[in-house]
Structure formats: C-alpha cells, structure tokens
Amino acid sequence: MEEEDSSGYAWEGALERSWDVIEEDDSGNLKIDQAVTKQQRQRRLEVARNVRKGLIRYTYVVMDLSRGMATKDWKPHRLACASEVLQQFVKDYFDQNPISQLGVIGMKGMTAEKLSDLSGNPKTHMERIAAALAVDKEPSLQNALEIARSSLKTVPAYGSREVVVVYGNLVTADPGDIFQTLASLKRENVRVSFIGIGAEMHLLRRIADGTDGTYHIAVDANHMKRLMTAFTFPSPTVATAASRFATLVEMGFPQRRSGALSLCTCHQAFTTVGYLCPRCKSKSCDLPTTCQVCNLPLVSSPHLARSYHHLFPVAKFTQHLLRSGVTGEKGAKISPELVQKKCFGCLLPLGLDGEGAAYQCTTCQSVFCSECDMYVHDSLHNCPGCS
Structure with a gap:
C-alpha cells in the first residue's frame, strides 16, 4: 500500500529513471528512444499539398488562470509549465507566420480579460504571458470566447480566425448559454481548438468539433509543447462566400x-x-x-517570402532503411549500399543516428540523414540539392 501511495501520478514516470531510454547500438554509440523523433516527423508526413491555407492568421491564445492551474502534478505547477510553453509558442508562431497577428486572453475569477490585443509584436505577448502567474477561482470559457469573437469579427475576411485555449479545469462558470456562443462562432467562421490538462470534457469536445477545431489532452509539459507546435503552421481554411472574392490583398511596403x-x-x-x-x-x-x-x-518582402513556403512545401523525401530489422515508413526499401555514402547536407556518414534510415530527394536524388531531412522540411523549406 505504501508503495502505491508513493508512486505518484502516471505521467510523472517520464521524469523518473530517464536514463532508461538511453540505449547502445551495435557500434557502441549511445542512442535515445526514437519515439520523440517519430512524433516530430508525424506532423510533416501528414502535410497535404495543393490545399488552401490561411497565410494571414488572426489568433487568440486563451490561458486558464484559475485555481486548477495551481495543481502540482506538473512540476513546479501547471501554470508555470504552460506559461513557459506558451512563450515559446509565441516565438515560433511569428517565426512561421511573420505577417499574422496574435493576442492573449486570460480566464480567472469567473470572468475573462484581454491580456494583449491582436498585434505582430511577440515581445509584448511574451511579457504579458510571463507576468500572468496569479490564479483565482474558476474560469469562464464563455466570456473568453465572447471576447475573442467580438475582436475577430472585425478582422478582414481574407484572414483566418482562430482561438487556441489551454484549459486546466473541469468546470466553467458562465453567465449565459455557451451554446449560443458556439452558434455565433460557427456563423463567423472562428476555429476553436483546445489543449486540456487533466481529463477530457464533453463540452470542449463539442465546441472543437462544431468549429472544425481540434482537442487534445497533454500528459506532460513536453507533450504540450509538441501539441502547441502544430498550431504554428497554417491550417486549411474554411471555404466561405466572402473568401472566394478576396483573391488580392492590398499591402504597403514602407522603407x-x-x-x-x-x-x-x-x-x-x-x-x-x-x-x-x-x-x-x-x-x-x-x-x-x-x-x-x-x-x-x-x-x-522577407515577411512574405517566409510565409510563402506554406503554400508549396518541400516534397516528402523517400525513406531508405540502412539495415534490416529497422522499423520504417510504409513502402520503405532496405538500401544497405547507402551506408557508404555521406549526407548531402552535413557531409557526415549516413546511419550514425539511432533511426537507421536515409532520405532521398525525388527530384535531385540527393541523400540526407534524419536530422538534415527534418531541418530541410521544418526550417529551411528548400532542398539544397535542387537549388
């Protein structure tokens, strides 16, 4: 019984005996568990080409500042972990979407307040998120969604309207019918997505499904960071009558x-x-x-160039397994002869990492290691061999 009580929460196991994920390969090199690498690669493999995406985005991040975020099942507590992840998200969001805007809303004391308005200044948002460490009573999801909706309904029709909510409670103290707010969000094409901390709520699932958003439960801070990373990339836009005519956007290029x-x-x-x-x-x-x-x-002009790659992402490279017994993608071929080659990007021998695979560009036939493959698709957005 004492052993059961001292075991703690299930998701705290990731912080205990972390050295167990370190293994030694056949050549004596150390390698870590490949689950993280596979999860990072999964998002890129699901990228669809020839899909209309909103390059100009207007996004509100809603923070739960209620007493539920003071729970210490995440160390030091939920709010501290969420604050750190959200600050990194703001930085990554503007790195991938330089011509988009973002705002922050906080929920506590059975109400909601706007911490920062929609703007393209990441420094302001990060400062407001870092300063919001006081918790109070229960959150009010309806008030937060109404604030976001009233602000997003004034943005141009060519921009995508999104709300990302980090929710760490199991209740919401609302002044009215939240399903009327849901109907307004659907009518004004606002996509609402949730990242929950704790158990899943039927209400949040219904709002996410009704607005074409997503709902995921984060088991720890690292998992939450990976979930937030998915929101740094534009999602396919919802077709509307207004968006069909907004083909040209007037912009100014000041000196x-x-x-x-x-x-x-x-x-x-x-x-x-x-x-x-x-x-x-x-x-x-x-x-x-x-x-x-x-x-x-x-x-x-550099801002437009950094956003343009979302329309035409680099094609997925073909995976080649360097040795038998390695799990790869569906249809991957075993090509042991590639072990003698070097990566076109970093010039290191292929197969040094624990993944045991190489990736070949279908256009120029250049071969890359796992790290360079992810760098080309996630950061560089251009094949060095083709250019």
Whole structure:
C-alpha cells in the first residue's frame, strides 16, 4: 500500500529513471528512444499539398488562470509549465507566420480579460504571458470566447480566425448559454481548438468539433509543447462566400527612415527611427503591423517570402532503411549500399543516428540523414540539392 501511495501520478514516470531510454547500438554509440523523433516527423508526413491555407492568421491564445492551474502534478505547477510553453509558442508562431497577428486572453475569477490585443509584436505577448502567474477561482470559457469573437469579427475576411485555449479545469462558470456562443462562432467562421490538462470534457469536445477545431489532452509539459507546435503552421481554411472574392490583398511596403523626432502612431511616443506608411505617411515602429491611420497592412518582402513556403512545401523525401530489422515508413526499401555514402547536407556518414534510415530527394536524388531531412522540411523549406 505504501508503495502505491508513493508512486505518484502516471505521467510523472517520464521524469523518473530517464536514463532508461538511453540505449547502445551495435557500434557502441549511445542512442535515445526514437519515439520523440517519430512524433516530430508525424506532423510533416501528414502535410497535404495543393490545399488552401490561411497565410494571414488572426489568433487568440486563451490561458486558464484559475485555481486548477495551481495543481502540482506538473512540476513546479501547471501554470508555470504552460506559461513557459506558451512563450515559446509565441516565438515560433511569428517565426512561421511573420505577417499574422496574435493576442492573449486570460480566464480567472469567473470572468475573462484581454491580456494583449491582436498585434505582430511577440515581445509584448511574451511579457504579458510571463507576468500572468496569479490564479483565482474558476474560469469562464464563455466570456473568453465572447471576447475573442467580438475582436475577430472585425478582422478582414481574407484572414483566418482562430482561438487556441489551454484549459486546466473541469468546470466553467458562465453567465449565459455557451451554446449560443458556439452558434455565433460557427456563423463567423472562428476555429476553436483546445489543449486540456487533466481529463477530457464533453463540452470542449463539442465546441472543437462544431468549429472544425481540434482537442487534445497533454500528459506532460513536453507533450504540450509538441501539441502547441502544430498550431504554428497554417491550417486549411474554411471555404466561405466572402473568401472566394478576396483573391488580392492590398499591402504597403514602407522603407525605414531615420531623422528628426516625430510621433509614432503605434505607441504615441516621439522616436527618430520608424517606417512611413506609403499611403498616409504616418510612422510605425515595427513591421509587420497595420497602419493606425489608414488600416493598410505594412509588411516587408522577407515577411512574405517566409510565409510563402506554406503554400508549396518541400516534397516528402523517400525513406531508405540502412539495415534490416529497422522499423520504417510504409513502402520503405532496405538500401544497405547507402551506408557508404555521406549526407548531402552535413557531409557526415549516413546511419550514425539511432533511426537507421536515409532520405532521398525525388527530384535531385540527393541523400540526407534524419536530422538534415527534418531541418530541410521544418526550417529551411528548400532542398539544397535542387537549388
């Protein structure tokens, strides 16, 4: 009985005897459990080509700041782990979506409040998330969704409207009928997704399914980080009558100017450096942003280039197993002759990692190791051999 009580929660097992996942391969090299690598690769293998995606995204992240987030089944507690994951998510979100905007909403004390407005400044969002460490009473999911809905309904029709909720409670204290809010979200094409901490709730599942969102339960902080990473990439857009006509989006490409002190429209402060709107000549401090005077989206050409790769991702490389007895993808061939070759990217011999596989570009026939394959598809977005 004492052994049962001291065992703790099931998901705490990942923090105990972590050295057990380290193994030694045939050549004496150390390798770790391949489950993490396979999970990271799974998202890329499911990427669909020729699917319309929303490159300009308007996303609200909703944080649960209720007493349920003070539970210490995650170390040091749920809110501290979630805060760290969300700060990294904000950084990754703008790295993959530089012309998109994001906002943060907090739920506590049976109400909800906007922590930061929709903007393209990751520093502000990360500071607000890091400062939100006080918990109080129960959350109000309806209030949070209403705040997000009222803000997202004013964004242009060509942008995708998304809400990502991190929920760590089993109740919600709402002032009205939350299913009326669900109907409004569906009518205004707002996609709501949930990442739960704890047990699954039928209400959250119904909202996610009704708005074409997703609902997953995070078992630990690392699992939550992987789930949040999926939201950094654009999802297929929901076809609407308005979106069919929004084929062209007017944008401005301001140049950086420095000189005498002048008032910026974003912070209402006097600065010497900024970007002048090509339409109304008002000054903004950072890009990308929206002109506060004429509402013209202001971007730079590198921002568009970094978003363009979502439309035409690098084709999946063909997997070749370097030795027998290795589990690979469906249809993977065993090609032991590739062991004598070197990776086209890092120039290291193939097969040094524990995965025991190589990946070949179907266009230029260049062969890459597992690490370079993931780097090409997740970060570089361009095959070095083809270019």
